[in-house]
Amino acid sequence: MINFAQIGNDLYTGKRSIDFVKRQKTWYLLSSVLIVLALVGIFARGLNFGIEFSGGSEFRVSGAASTESYEEKARDAIGQAGIGGNVETTIIGQNTVRVQTEAAQDRTAAAQEALGQEFGVPENQVSSTLIGPSWGESVSRQAIQGLLVFLVLVTIVMALYFRTWKMAVSGLVALLHDLVITVGIYALFGFEITPSSMIGFLTILGYSLYDTVVVFDKVRENTAEAFQTRRMTYRQAANLAVNQTLVRSINTTVVALLPIAAVLVVGFTLLGPGTLLDLSLALFIGIAVGAYSSIFIATPLLVDLRRNEPAVVELDRYVAKHADRRPVRVGAGAGARAGEDAGQSAPVGSAGADVTGAAGSYDERADGAPEPAGRPLHRYVQAGPRNQPKRPPKSKR
Template identity: 45%
Template structure:
């Protein structure tokens, strides 16, 4: 293929055919270090700042009051809450659509509950009976948290078994779960950093991104399996073919992530602008998780799988056999090059031994013709 034809090809096609590629196994150490730093910082942020848990997890009181919602309503209500007679409410205010406000506080006694309901009614300009309240006990939140941890463990085990059975390779299960763990820790770290409240919407978002991350990783692994089928009969190592497979799905992964992030970003912006807690919580979890999932599938799961597979005895033997074969080919090529250079040198020496022929100018030719003509005339006389 000519250079002009190569330039006309798209970037994605050149990646797919291997004309240009990024060596993932060669740069794996750099990406592993970057990922380890990100995970370390996320854990450090969680330990130092902690997570802001919603009342669904730590217990509290939830008030809902009918009220026309404008751009400044939520901020106005927050300002009034600071003047309430009940101290240390730790309030959180959200809008529910355009005609209702939701206020969450710590657990309140019966007297504190009645007082707070009356003051909320005054802010909204309604009767106290119009303010609904729901008390959530701390034991219920602990039970939900415990069930969530159990569900996460069961999910991890089942996913590892499914991937191991589907790909018939337990190393793919390990690489996929490491990538999922990375996405989970990064999402939790971002939540702790920005101070968003962990709510059931957050849990939904986290479960969604775990599925998305696994989907992206499985796509990469499926291409790797396709490229490495019958590897023993080729002149390529596992890392070379796996790196080519990862390059071939880069554009697809980026396009999928971009298309998925756009509506999620809109959801997050809308939730933040409308000051709707559940929308913002869900949007942030999905936004961070989808970006982290695309990164981990390419720069964590794939290089980790290559590293694990290259340590297998069969792969070590295959790689050494290829290296010996390539070394012999390079030696033969170097020998042919030396022979070719020697032939050129011999031809040059032979050409140098020949007597040089001086160029004859037109004037010398005329003189020689004249002399020859005179000599012939003398002979004729």
């Protein structure tokens, strides 16, 4: 039986490791394919905007005697009322039929009467709503303005918090990656975009940013330690951070998706189209894509952006040059220092752990002389007992 708790612990300590950063080309290729498909859906098929954006009339027939052939009945009724254009019909709940048409204007009463006759209900059970396109345009404009303000503020805050603009750029790329793919899925599958969907699109940016910031915070901690101890490359430290936060990211995503999935099931089977279904669908797609980008895109991109920095290049050269002279200790921190103070060796890959394999509980000097674990020697220290001060001759005592 798979012990997920043990796997998570091994990933955190470094006993097991998935090299996310080294395989960045694979993740980039996969994301590129998804983005191309999304753009094809957006520009080739187009977005299916709801009536709130295009304007028109909406009729709802409550308590329909029968919903069989409801699309044909709705088209016949709208045609009898003299309303042209496209007619979209959906079922809401068990016996409510929603009919969307172009603006009915003075033919609204005729449409209500015809729909009541077709579905066998009194005319007062057929409601009508006239929606102008200006309302949807206002919502779209405000949503775009909110998105631009959000991106600017996120860039400033991340650049100040992490003290490097490259982390801010990586986070923004991950955000745009999530947004494009989510909207592209809507276009490819023809899901209707409503004001509730727009709210969902803006909400998923927060979820995506939250996951990315958690990973980046661990990356900053590990890489700062790597620059200080000079025992890991920048890439190794960043990859360790992704592994250490992997289980947390998966758990958070699953916990968030489960209730949303329940709402989707209820919405599709019982409630039908509506604000709840539109919002939950956008959240489900966006949170799933956001978890992917925080793990597979943000950190590998950050490493690529910082790869040629002088400090990173010098650190990589130093670690490669001294890799055969002393053991590698990864993730050094408070736990490592505590283990060293106690004279104990830490687990492989954990803070202060020796990654020598054959050295057991001892570090290995260049000349083969062992040293108790947790007490690394300078590479020029000689083996054997320390030199003692020379004693004066007996005649001079």
